[in-house]
Amino acid sequence: MVDVARHAGVSIKTVSRVINNEPNVQQQLIDRVLASVAELGFRRNHLARTLRSGQSTATIGLIIEDLANPFYSTIAAIAAEAAAQHETLLITASSEEDPQREQQLLRDLCSRRVDGLLVVPAGYDHSYLRPEVEMGTPVVFLDRPAGGLLADTVLLDNRGGAQAGVRRLVEHGHRRIGILLDSVAVYTMRERVGGAQEALAAAGIGYDERLVAEGVHDPDTAAAAVAGMLAADEPPTAFFSLNNRITVGVLQELWRRKSQVEVVGFDDFELSFLMPQRFTVVSYDTRQLARTAVDLLFQRIAGERSWPRTVTLPTTLVERGLS
């Protein structure tokens, strides 16, 4: 900026005024400065600007589990879109379900003085964020609640969705329902399992451990689990899958066996309508989840000081697959 000022024969402050479109500068000087800026290839250092003005960095941070997962990339896309509308950039980072890494990333983002944080939490304790929150950095949690910190949160009705899914199967006369899930270490899975158990209990169906497969992390494991359950003495007459990866494995195994066992799966997915058999998904609006969270965040950034809110979004049952 000093160089530009010298080149244009004005003071550094005048350059600053021109760069920032401040009023009260002669058109003649504006032109001269702009010419020098162009000639010298000057570009304002946004970091220095932020440092001095103490204002916003025009940056928000997003922490998710895995950017390659469509659920999270949808969230990231919505966040990026909203950020762009607020002339803000988005720093995205994956915690990979590792609370240590999550904490490290959040600290790093805070040290860069982001204007706000959007977090799909991996850890159980976020009390370490309290100083930041008290210093005025808004944080919004989504998909899972924070631990040890009062903050805005946007969740899905996992419990209600699972209840509805199981209820649907019960209504169709099923009493032996195979349940497949990833890991109860994850909040959403615990909620979904809880909802499924509640719905079974409400129907007077006892909880049979042989009909529950945990640790199903991918489609192949899901297929194997389905094969195992179907080979048992009293096989299930329907399956309830607790996430879409599992659902895919279940459908694949059923297709292999030309079996038309009824399936309900949590989470919709892009090509569900082209799957080779009819099934039902517990669906929700990922974009709305993200949008709600991002809107909340930008309201906070704009100065909103009301008590932290928790929003829970509904799920619906939808028929999918080719009949």
Next chain:
Amino acid sequence: MVDVARHAGVSIKTVSRVINNEPNVQQQLIDRVLASVAELGFRRNHLARTLRSGQSTATIGLIIEDLANPFYSTIAAIAAEAAAQHETLLITASSEEDPQREQQLLRDLCSRRVDGLLVVPAGYDHSYLRPEVEMGTPVVFLDRPAGGLLADTVLLDNRGGAQAGVRRLVEHGHRRIGILLDSVAVYTMRERVGGAQEALAAAGIGYDERLVAEGVHDPDTAAAAVAGMLAADEPPTAFFSLNNRITVGVLQELWRRKSQVEVVGFDDFELSFLMPQRFTVVSYDTRQLARTAVDLLFQRIAGERSWPRTVTLPTTLVERGLS
């Protein structure tokens, strides 16, 4: 930092030394400073650090077209992973195929002094980046080449892949091949169309405009285009689809008609193996594309000064779908 220094009864420089794990500080002072840091909730301002030291911001920028698209989110995930390994954060932004927006975003990222840029270019002219590149900001382009700028570039062999796809159909005896594409405004589409035409010409098959549908932006349009072509006087006996969204529409329409017309589609996709009919995809390794580009970028950031390279990655034909 001044507060910490006062609280610990040392100079600000000693605090700096402790924070940065510099040697030559008494253990006693280290402990005192660390205690004060913890008590006051001090967090180093990364912006100020960068400003003074003139060193790296430990940030890279990634510009893609649409974060919600699995192709781009895979790239973003790889970039984020590599960034994490280099203790660097990733700013992600979508240009939405808008050259103006792309330029705006790139300027913004440069003004934040990112250490490097990864760009899937939307525009045709990137000469405005030359000053930045000359000032030492490395830029790597991926999936599409830059315009008016010599820079590292990682591409896919779109032309070769399309040739192979058409050749496969010709070998199977097809002479009337319906070709469906998005828009030739996009580099990759131009390359793919070019490759398809070359393969047709090599087989002595004339280019029949009635067998080419442009402007197919989504599965529904693709389905409609397929229906239209099949209803014509001399319908195609096979389809070559130039991206995976189109392929999905084609498969859907063929399934509706219980038609088993042969299909080759560019781009693999996650659930291709569960599609309701056999087809062939022109596949490539998106992760390798991204990894190659990111590795190149971090080599440049580390100081590599060799002549810019262009890498082209191969494609393969793969059978997909349920038989």
Next chain:
DNA sequence: TTGAAAGCGCTAACAT
């Protein structure tokens, strides 16, 4: 081993 002072590039506050 520790500290004082200067300065990174910019803007706020105050002259002129």
Next chain:
DNA sequence: ATGTTAGCGCTTTCAA
């Protein structure tokens, strides 16, 4: 309408 000076929070330089 324009310029001067101080200072954001940190690191670098150099002195003690």
